[in-house]
Amino acid sequence: MTGMKLKDLGFTKEIIPTHYSLKEAVFPFAKFRGTDILLGPEMKSTGEVMGIDDDFGLAYAKSQMAAMPPLPLSGNVFISVRDADKPAIITVARGLLESALWSTARREPPRRLKLHACR
Secondary structure, three states: OOOOOOHHHOOOOOOOOOOEEEEEEEOHHHHOOOOOOOOOOOOOOOEEEEEEEOOHHHHHHHHHHHHOOOOOOOEEEEEOOOHHHHHHHHHHHHHHHHOOEEEEEOOOOOHHHHHOOOO
């Protein structure tokens, strides 16, 4: 194989997968229980995992579950987007609120989200 052209190996057209493959870095937080999990410049990845599924959201969730720490089922979500993207974030914010993840915006009260009955 080394030195051969892709054409010689039968790779003549692009293969487009029908699934999503999402890679995630694995950090050694599980080894240091009780330590702050904020990344500093000295933190290094100890490996990586991949989530594969036909659905993007499930592929992402699988990659996160494998990487640890586990995904939260409740808590706070900080939303910060540039002005041009604010109309598009409304649907995302509603979904987070419906899933028991409360959103926190930079300016209190989050005027645009409040206008769209998200809070």
